[in-house]
Amino acid sequence: MAGNSQRRGATSKGKKGPGVGSGGKGRRALEGKGPTPKAVDRPYHPAAKAARQAAHKAATTNGRPGGRPPVRRKSTGETEWIAGRNSIVEALRAELPVTGIYVASRLETDDRVREILKIAGDRGIPLLEASRQDLDRFTDGAVHQGVAATVPPYDYQHPMDLLEAAADSGRPALVVALDGVTDPRNLGAVVRSVAAFGGHGVVVPERRAAGMTASAWKTSAGAAARVPVARAANLNRAIEEYQKAGLFVVGLDADGDVDLPDLQLADGPLVVVVGAEGAGLSRLVRExxxxxxSIPMAGAVESLNAGVAAGIALYEVARHR
Incomplete structure (x- = not known):
């Protein structure tokens, strides 16, 4: 009979000793609530929260509501170093945002050093003492003459901005484009020649090309403070835009159609394209x-470096003008 604790199976043994059974009244409770739900199915479990966030992110484009792409911030790059007394004097005269000047201990002063120190004092630019070994390391081995300065990364212009500078000058545009020139010293030499012969700027490609590094600043002897340098994402496209704007494009190459003294396009707005030494112009740019x-040369010299070739070409253009 029910409740008979003497029948077989009516008692259970646990840690607390024998106990009387329920007689079947707790069968439902003993059956439980089924299998344990997965972690992602439990509302307050961390895995479930992560799954909801992932689903919300997938419902938007690029993780932003409304399908707007994420904002891409341009990298500001690293601090640039200017080495050499002339370069720093020119940079200060042009009011570049110099952030610090490092001077070697026991430096022999001259007029340039005195001008650097005076301008730094007037503008509140920090003056720091450094060993020559540190200056060698800071400037990557450039000839610093015991003085180096730090500036923010070079602010490249857009290629079409150079035409605005030409319009303001009242003279026909004169721009030099470098095709595959990877030595920053050549870039600095070209910038210096552009400044000397009244050019309006230099264009360099973004990839596989020299940039305005400390070496370029040094070689330009400070002319980079006066001559803008533009960066083109695609040099061929930049050349096409210049042509649409009415500029003639002249390429320098050892196998040119005419010799440089016979150039008939020098009087008008002009882009002079200089290729790398040895390789010359790329096929697409040449087309x-x-x-x-070509620059007529005597002897067995096969080619000139980009800086020398650009200087000769710019002199000839200036002579024609």
Whole structure:
């Protein structure tokens, strides 16, 4: 009979000793609530919260509501170093945002050093003492003459901005584009020649090309403070834009169609394209040139470096003008 604790199976043994059974009244409770739900199915479990966040992110484009792409911030790069007394004097005269000047201990002063120290004092630019070994390391081995300065990364212009500078000058545009020139010293030499012969700027490609590093600043002897340098994402496209704006494009190459003294396009707005030493102009750039000219040379010299070739070409253009 029910409740008979003497029948077989009516008692259970546990840690607390024998106990009387329920007689079947707790069968439902003993059956439980089924299998344990997965972690992602439990509302307050961390895995469930992570799953909801992932689902919300997938419902938007690029993780932003409304399908707007994420904002891409341009990298500001690292601090640039200017080495050499002339370069720093020119940079200070042009009011570049110099953030610090490092001077070697027991430095022999001259007029340039005195001008650097005076301008630094007037503008509140920090003056710091450094060993020559530190200056060698800071400037990557450049000839610093015991003085180096720090500036923010070079602010490259857009290629079409150079035409605005030409319009303001009242003279026909004169721009130099470098095709595959990877030595920053060549870039600095070209910038210096552009400044000397009244050019309006230099264009360099973004990839596989020299940039305005400390070496370029040094070689330019400070001319980079006066001559803008533009960066083109695609040099061929930049050349096309210049042509649409009415500029003639002249390429320098050893196998030119005419010699440089016979150039007939120098009087008008002009882009002079200079290739790398040895390799010369790339095929696509050469095809886009309105005329390809060569520099006549005597002897067995096969080619000139980009800085020298650009200087000769710019002198000839200035002579024609």
């Amino acid at each position: 886009k040139c309105d005329q390809v000219v």
